[in-house]
Amino acid sequence: MTVVSMTVNGKAARADVPDNTLLVEYIREHLRLTGTHVGCDTSQCGACVVHVNGKAVKSCAALAVASEGADVTTIEGLANGEMHPMQTAFKENHGLQCGFCTPGMVMTATDMVARYRESGKTLDEAAIRSELEGNICRCTGYHNIVKAIADGASKMASS
Amino acid sequence: MSEGIGARVLRKEDKRFLIGKGRYTDDIIEQNQAYAAFVRSPHAHAAVKSIDASAAEAMDGVIAVLNGAQLTGDGIGNIICGWGVTSKDGSPMNMGAWSALATDKVRYVGDAVAIVVADSLATARLAAEMVEVDYDVLPVVVNSVDGLSDGAPQLHENAPGNLVFDWELGNEGPTDAALAGAAFTTEMDIVNNRLSPNAMEPRAAIATFNEADDHYTLYTTSQNPHVARLVLSAFYNVAPEHKLRVIAPDVGGGFGSKIYIYPEEIACLWASMKTNRSVKWTSDRTEAFMTDAHGRDHVTHAKIGFDKDHKIVGLKVDTKANLGAYMSLFSSATPTYLYGTLLSGQYNIENIYCNVKAVYTNTVPVDAYRGAGRPEASYVMERMMETAAREMGVDPAELRRKNFVTEFPHQTPVIMAYDSGDFAANQDQAMEAADYAGFEARRAEAASRGKLRGIGFSNYIEACGIAPSAAVGSLGAGVGLWESAEVRVNPVGTIEVLTGSHSHGQGHETTFTQIVAERFGLPTENIQIVHGDTDKVQFGMGTYGSRSGAVGMSAIVKAMDKVEAKVKKIGAHVLEASEDDIIIEDGAVKVKGTDKQMLWHEVGLAAYTAHNIPEGMEPGLKETSFYDPSNFTFPAGCYICEVEVDPETGTTQIVQFVASDDFGTIINPMIVEGQVHGGIAQGIGQALLEGVVYDDSGQLLSASYMDYAMPRAHDLPNYSVHHQSTTCPGNPLGMKGCGEAGAIGSPPAVINAITDAIGNNDLSMPATPAKVWAAIQAAGAKQAAE
Numbered sequence: 022m023t024v025v026s027m028t029v030n031g032k033a034a035r036a037d038v039p040d041n042t043l044l045v046e047y048i049r050e051h052l053r054l055t056g057t058h059v060g061c062d063t064s065q066c067g068a069c070v071v072h073v074n075g076k077a078v079k080s081c082a083a084l085a086v087a088s089e090g091a092d093v094t095t096i097e098g099l100a101n102g103e104m105h106p107m108q109t110a111f112k113e114n115h116g117l118q119c120g121f122c123t124p125g126m127v128m129t130a131t132d133m134v135a136r137y138r139e140s141g142k143t144l145d146e147a148a149i150r151s152e153l154e155g156n157i158c159r160c161t162g163y164h165n166i167v168k169a170i171a172d173g174a175s176k177m178a179s180s
Numbered sequence: 181m182s183e184g185i186g187a188r189v190l191r192k193e194d195k196r197f198l199i200g201k202g203r204y205t206d207d208i209i210e211q212n213q214a215y216a217a218f219v220r221s222p223h224a225h226a227a228v229k230s231i232d233a234s235a236a237e238a239m240d241g242v243i244a245v246l247n248g249a250q251l252t253g254d255g256i257g258n259i260i261c262g263w264g265v266t267s268k269d270g271s272p273m274n275m276g277a278w279s280a281l282a283t284d285k286v287r288y289v290g291d292a293v294a295i296v297v298a299d300s301l302a303t304a305r306l307a308a309e310m311v312e313v314d315y316d317v318l319p320v321v322v323n324s325v326d327g328l329s330d331g332a333p334q335l336h337e338n339a340p341g342n343l344v345f346d347w348e349l350g351n352e353g354p355t356d357a358a359l360a361g362a363a364f365t366t367e368m369d370i371v372n373n374r375l376s377p378n379a380m381e382p383r384a385a386i387a388t389f390n391e392a393d394d395h396y397t398l399y400t401t402s403q404n405p406h407v408a409r410l411v412l413s414a415f416y417n418v419a420p421e422h423k424l425r426v427i428a429p430d431v432g433g434g435f436g437s438k439i440y441i442y443p444e445e446i447a448c449l450w451a452s453m454k455t456n457r458s459v460k461w462t463s464d465r466t467e468a469f470m471t472d473a474h475g476r477d478h479v480t481h482a483k484i485g486f487d488k489d490h491k492i493v494g495l496k497v498d499t500k501a502n503l504g505a506y507m508s509l510f511s512s513a514t515p516t517y518l519y520g521t522l523l524s525g526q527y528n529i530e531n532i533y534c535n536v537k538a539v540y541t542n543t544v545p546v547d548a549y550r551g552a553g554r555p556e557a558s559y560v561m562e563r564m565m566e567t568a569a570r571e572m573g574v575d576p577a578e579l580r581r582k583n584f585v586t587e588f589p590h591q592t593p594v595i596m597a598y599d600s601g602d603f604a605a606n607q608d609q610a611m612e613a614a615d616y617a618g619f620e621a622r623r624a625e626a627a628s629r630g631k632l633r634g635i636g637f638s639n640y641i642e643a644c645g646i647a648p649s650a651a652v653g654s655l656g657a658g659v660g661l662w663e664s665a666e667v668r669v670n671p672v673g674t675i676e677v678l679t680g681s682h683s684h685g686q687g688h689e690t691t692f693t694q695i696v697a698e699r700f701g702l703p704t705e706n707i708q709i710v711h712g713d714t715d716k717v718q719f720g721m722g723t724y725g726s727r728s729g730a731v732g733m734s735a736i737v738k739a740m741d742k743v744e745a746k747v748k749k750i751g752a753h754v755l756e757a758s759e760d761d762i763i764i765e766d767g768a769v770k771v772k773g774t775d776k777q778m779l780w781h782e783v784g785l786a787a788y789t790a791h792n793i794p795e796g797m798e799p800g801l802k803e804t805s806f807y808d809p810s811n812f813t814f815p816a817g818c819y820i821c822e823v824e825v826d827p828e829t830g831t832t833q834i835v836q837f838v839a840s841d842d843f844g845t846i847i848n849p850m851i852v853e854g855q856v857h858g859g860i861a862q863g864i865g866q867a868l869l870e871g872v873v874y875d876d877s878g879q880l881l882s883a884s885y886m887d888y889a890m891p892r893a894h895d896l897p898n899y900s901v902h903h904q905s906t907t908c909p910g911n912p913l914g915m916k917g918c919g920e921a922g923a924i925g926s927p928p929a930v931i932n933a934i935t936d937a938i939g940n941n942d943l944s945m946p947a948t949p950a951k952v953w954a955a956i957q958a959a960g961a962k963q964a965a966e
């Protein structure tokens with residue numbers, strides 16, 4: 022067992038967990054933040070994406086101990102009170118149906134927009150589609166997710 | 181009104197999902213919760229000689245290891261198929277025994293042998309690996325054709341030759357005669373590839389037995405919690421119906437795979453009683469591939485005949501359907517009454533004959549997956565039509581148009597009576613949106629870039645609603661397929677609608693609200709939809725078969741009719757007017773032509789205070805309806821796919837996908853388009869990417885997202901989605917249903933487009949680059965030889 026401490030959604034978190042505890046288990050089972058989901062066992066679906074020190078990470082593919090001292094943001098902490106512009110864009114563009122892939126999609130999307138902005142590259146439709154390689158949605162056929170991310174990117178730019 | 185029928189209202193349910201506050205089964209933790217893991221067979225076919233659980237039981241944290249002998253010893257019943265299908269010789273189907281935990285024999289890789297209950301998930305999984313099962317490995321058969329062959333390994337004693345049933349529909353003699361006399365015929369071997377549904381939320385269950393009152397609660401990932409409760413109590417004897425509460429909270433997609441009651445729910449409920457703990461099980465993805473019911477898996481030979489004017493004279497279809505190792509809940513209906521009955525397509529065909537042999541194999545049970553039988557029928561029909569057009573040298577759109585059913589009602593020779601539609605209108609709309617006229621120029625332009633461009637049609641029709649009850653009953657259904665609704669107007673005028681439908685992505689909280697808001701002129705925030713809990717909703721049949729609009733919403737309309745009648749009586753009484761003069765609009769009950777009115781909440785209050793209601797009227801304002809429609813509904817449409825194939829690599833790119841659907845009345849176009857998008861994506865997935873693969877020893881080779889090609893965003897195009905609707909005469913809202921159309925209509929359009937591009941009609945799904953490349957080479961070789 023190891024005591025793992027990190028900052029999650031701005032709050033100090035601490036739990037004594039088995040050494041092989043995955044970050045997603047730490048978040049879901051120990052912190053009871055269940056917005057982060059598990060959709061596969063091979064790190065491919067992206068339902069578990071969170072931000073660790075500002076970068077999108079598949080929390081099913083990281084050990085909790087490896088995030089000792091890190092600053093972690095989950096879907097629950099993406100916005101304070103009101104919805105984040107990307108969350109609003111998903112709603113307005115009907116970018117979700119069953120909602121299971123959605124937290125991972127939104128966390129991936131905000132990271133994608135930030136990275137493209139930083140590097141000065143254009144986030145066009147083809148770029149969005151290829152950036153979504155690691156996120157699977159079975160419900161939407163991606164059409165509206167792609168639209169939502171483009172819309173969310175412009176909303177983020179103007180907010 | 182902006183939030184009523186036809187408005188693009190944003191979804192009420194979105195917020196909780198977007199902020200991470202959805203409540204899926206695995207998110208729930210019960211007091212005193214333990215964790216389950218299953219001991220599963222690594223063999224596709226084997227006799228179970230002995231089970232030694234002593235090492236597992238000795239582990240710290242292990243609460244119990246329970247096996248099939250104990251389960252059956254406690255009187256837990258076998259899993260059944262709820263739809264009886266009769267063979268053509270009149271004999272009943274051969275249902276093999278399926279125990280939730282195998283007793284003497286395992287029949288597919290993943291078949292559960294024992295359940296381990298432990299304090300932690302890690303311990304449960306570790307202990308499951310410590311259980312030693314002694315197997316006697318038996319020969320294996322994995323596909324339907326081999327399953328029927330002489331000398332094939334036999335799965336069930338009561339199913340000689342692995343034959344589940346040998347079913348027929350239509351009239352063989354006249355069909356043979358029509359085909360013999362046809363001016364043109366086209367014959368094809370057509371395989372409908374086996375798929376894994378892959379809802380993104382894996383199945384899960386939490387069972388809690390409360391010894392204080394002998395009561396069970398089951399949280400489960402179900403599309404139809406009431407049916408689950410009924411089956412668990414009436415057939416599996418797990419708990420009496422009045423002592424079992426089934427809750428399907430937020431459910432992360434279903435696509436059919438969450439209709440069925442699986443071994444795990446049964447075992448968890450029983451284990452909870454045995455251990456006096458809450459027992460939680462959550463599937464991982466590998467387990468999902470190994471145990472969730474698969475879909476499709478048909479091997480078909482079909483022949484279609486035309487007269488000299490290119491009118492269809494007959495269609496004969498011979499199909500072998502793989503049902504897997506056991507009969508799942510609706511497995512018999514999918515390749516029969518949801519398949520053969522749709523083989524008339526959108527066309528006038530006098531003579532149809534269909535024979536389906538259903539076969540046991542050492543694979544996961546196969547059942548309904550989005551579309552269920554209807555995609556298989558459309559795929560046969562639409563590939564035949566396109567291929568026939570090419571062979572006869574006529575335009576595929578024209579050939580279809582010449583054969584369209586144009587008068588309704590239309591009785592097909594295969595049971596269904598189409599009630600409405602305008603197939604030519606959908607085809608016109610799709611052809612215009614796809615710029616069909618400009619295709620040859622685009623083909624030439626692509627050729628100048630070294631690309632092969634092709635276009636393919638698919639004119640699908642489906643039967644939805646899966647009702648009326650008497651009709652499905654006469655075809656073998658073990659349950660009625662109506663839907664229920666209860667509309668409760670509270671004393672303050674807010675409304676709760678309790679529905680037997682279940683939403684797992686369809687957005688019922690939004691669309692169901694819209695029809696109530698429109699009817700009574702109320703703001704949508706005053707309306708709440710309640711579903712998915714057998715303690716709240718008395719009964720319901722659940723969501724599948726695109727039935728929640730046509731059947732589920734109709735039940736709400738019928739209940740609202742009753743509420744309206746009572747409200748008018750109260751209004752007339754209080755406002756001292758004639759009932760005929762009372763109208764309900766803008767959230768008020770008014771006397772026509774006067775300024776006398778009661779606000780909606782005043783009516784609610786009047787009903788509950790009961791100080792001033794008509795004499796003899798019962799207080800309160802709550803009405804129920806059980807709605808049973810008069811016919812199936814028949815959504816139909818025309819899909820056009822355009823592709824570019826790289827002849828060097830065989831890679832297919834979908835450059836255009838157009839859909840024109842007739843769904844009848846549309847409540848929320850935004851949601852309907854979303855359903856079509858998702859359905860098309862699954863259909864394209866089937867056509868280009870997906871396929872379950874078993875090796876000859878029955879090992880599942882496609883058991884993870886590394887091996888099973890799920891469609892990703894970059895595999896798919898944007899969709900050009902259109903509607904051209906006729907009203908369905910069979911239900912009060914005129915709805916036909918939209919949930920499955922995309923998955924039904926799209927696969928033939930994609931394959932027809934690729935085969936057009938490469939000039940070879942012989943191509944099977946999934947059309948991987950390797951297969952397409954080989955088909956190009958074969959076409960080239962053939963051309964060179966000619």
Ligand code: FES
Pocket residue numbers: 058059060061062063064065066067068069070079080081082
């Ligand atoms: S759960 Fe992490 S990628 Fe699927």
Ligand code: FES
Pocket residue numbers: 116117118119120121122123157158159160161380432433685
């Ligand atoms: S919305 Fe259901 S998986 Fe994406």
